[in-house]
Amino acid sequence: MLAVLGFALRNIFSDVFAGIALGLEHPFGIGGWIETTDGRVGRVVGISWRATRLVTREGTVVTVPNGQVAGNRLINYGSAAAGRYMASLRFALESDIPVGRAKRILLAAALEAGRDWPDLDPEVLLHDTADGAAIYAVRFHVPG
Structure with a gap:
């Protein structure tokens, strides 16, 4: 009986102790x-002993x-103090386009769009090459 109860409470205890650690470390x-x-991205709107609440870009809590x-693993895109976070978009271009030229074109487009x-x-960074394509990442700051 105690083993069943302990097993049932295992996740709750894990969440509470993790909440205490998050409160002390402030990551x-x-x-x-x-x-x-698991790929959930959002702005932190609440941190309790048991859970952290996020609001996604779509407004979902x-x-x-x-x-x-x-x-x-946790990726921290930016703090409230910074007022913005880093985002990126990836673009696949033909690999025969010179890297310098591709970077200049993508950077000019990002500057114009923003x-x-x-x-x-x-x-702009060359992120990867695969199947005859060069994958570029355009990174930029987004107002929080």
């Missing part, structure tokens, strides 16, 4: 943007148990 805060291992947040937001600070 992210309210208003920050994070991504969990997602509750993630702290045991999952603390026990896995001309109303002066703090986007875009950058």
Whole structure:
């Protein structure tokens, strides 16, 4: 009987202790943007002892148990103090286009698309090459 009860409470205890650890370490805060291992991306709107609440870009509220947040890889895109977070888009171009030229074209397009937001600070990186294509990542800051 005690074994069954202990097994049933295992996740609750894990979430509570992880919540305490998150409260002590402060790896992210309210208003920050994070991504969990399972791909959930959102702005942190609440942190309790048991769970962290995120609001996605689509406005959906997602509750993630702290045991999952603390026990896995976490990407912290930016803090509330910064007021923005880093986002990226990937583009596949033909691999015979010179890298320098492709970067210049993508950077010019990012600057033109973001001309109303002066703090986007875009950058272009060659991310990967596969199947005759060069994959470029255009990274930029998004207002939080």
